[in-house]
Amino acid sequence: MSTGAAVRVEQVSKSFGRVSALRELSLIVDPGEAIAITGRSGSGKSTLLSLIGGLEQPDSGRVLIDGRAIWSGPHPARARRELVGFVFQRHLLLEALSARANVEVPLIGAGLRHSERRHRALGLLEEVGLAERAEHLPSELSGGERQRVAVARALANEPRLLLADEPTGALDTGTSERVLDLLFRLRDDRGMTMLVVSYDRVVGARADRTVTLADGHLVRAPDASDTPDPSDAPDTTDTLNPDDTDPAHTSTTNTPDPSASNPSDSHPSDTNPSDVPDPGLHAPKAL
Ligand code: ADP
Ligand code: MG
Numbered sequence: 001m002s003t004g005a006a007v008r009v010e011q012v013s014k015s016f017g018r019v020s021a022l023r024e025l026s027l028i029v030d031p032g033e034a035i036a037i038t039g040r041s042g043s044g045k046s047t048l049l050s051l052i053g054g055l056e057q058p059d060s061g062r063v064l065i066d067g068r069a070i071w072s073g074p075h076p077a078r079a080r081r082e083l084v085g086f087v088f089q090r091h092l093l094l095e096a097l098s099a100r101a102n103v104e105v106p107l108i109g110a111g112l113r114h115s116e117r118r119h120r121a122l123g124l125l126e127e128v129g130l131a132e133r134a135e136h137l138p139s140e141l142s143g144g145e146r147q148r149v150a151v152a153r154a155l156a157n158e159p160r161l162l163l164a165d166e167p168t169g170a171l172d173t174g175t176s177e178r179v180l181d182l183l184f185r186l187r188d189d190r191g192m193t194m195l196v197v198s199y200d201r202v203v204g205a206r207a208d209r210t211v212t213l214a215d216g217h218l219v220r221a222p223d224a225s226d227t228p229d230p231s232d233a234p235d236t237t238d239t240l241n242p243d244d245t246d247p248a249h250t251s252t253t254n255t256p257d258p259s260a261s262n263p264s265d266s267h268p269s270d271t272n273p274s275d276v277p278d279p280g281l282h283a284p285k286a287l
Pocket of ligand 2: 047
């Protein structure tokens with residue numbers, strides 16, 4: 001059974017040379033929650049996703065997944081493969097491989113027989129509406145189709161956490177909507193936790209909440225709770241969100257959706273052999 005991963009970012013800082021990309025940033029993401037991340041270019045959004053997904057280590061602070069610091073444990077690459085799916089702005093498919101073979105790549109080393117890998121990849125391609133394109137090369141697909149293949153690939157290991165960094169940044173509006181629709185539908189079906197960096201209003205509208213970064217910080221959102229709830233505890237000094245004593249939950253709008261988690265999925269707990277690099281994981285940063 002698969003449910004979304006709980007993510008807890010605690011006071012994380014990360015610098016690149018003299019550039020502070022993140023400054024003591026804290027964020028709590030509940031299992032199955034979908035969060036939109038916005039903020040100007042250079043505000044630290046991609047760095048935050050990289051740290052949450054274990055592609056980078058923080059200089060200080062820590063990232064806990066389901067309460068554990070797995071990225072500093074002994075098998076971060078394996079943990080990543082079993083837990084996280086990434087979708088980047090550029091699809092980063094392997095050009096020499098068919099759509100199906102691209103989706104199979106993360107499954108290599110997952111202990112599945114070839115026929116099982118193939119079966120699962122075809123099922124995923126069907127799920128993203130590309131069954132009839134399975135044997136096509138990326139160069140034979142449109143931008144939106146390629147990105148849907150990338151979504152299928154990201155889902156191949158049935159991730160409990162999906163991290164998408166400007167997944168529609170290179171697509172036209174209509175195509176973006178299809179891809180975003182797909183991501184949110186898959187989230188609803190599978191109950192995975194999802195963080196999506198996007199400027200798209202569709203993402204903001206469909207996410208459970210939106211967090212905004214500025215200069216490596218989370219921006220505290222002015223919202224309705226600026227008007228304190230009279231029934232709230234008398235010692236509440238933080239009026240931002242009276243129901244939530246943890247500032248890491250700070251965010252804008254969108255009613256939490258308790259039905260977001262769908263525990264109906266099975267998780268491939270079968271075999272987890274050695275760490276096989278996933279081409280999607282070592283991708284260059286999205287522009
Ligand atoms: P965003 O995704 O919001 O545009 P990033 O997280 O990519 O922002 O970058 C935040 C800051 O950190 C920027 O100033 C960027 O130049 C810097 N930065 C990010 N990654 C690297 C890197 N690998 N090397 C050097 N500087 C980096
Ligand atoms: Mg970025």
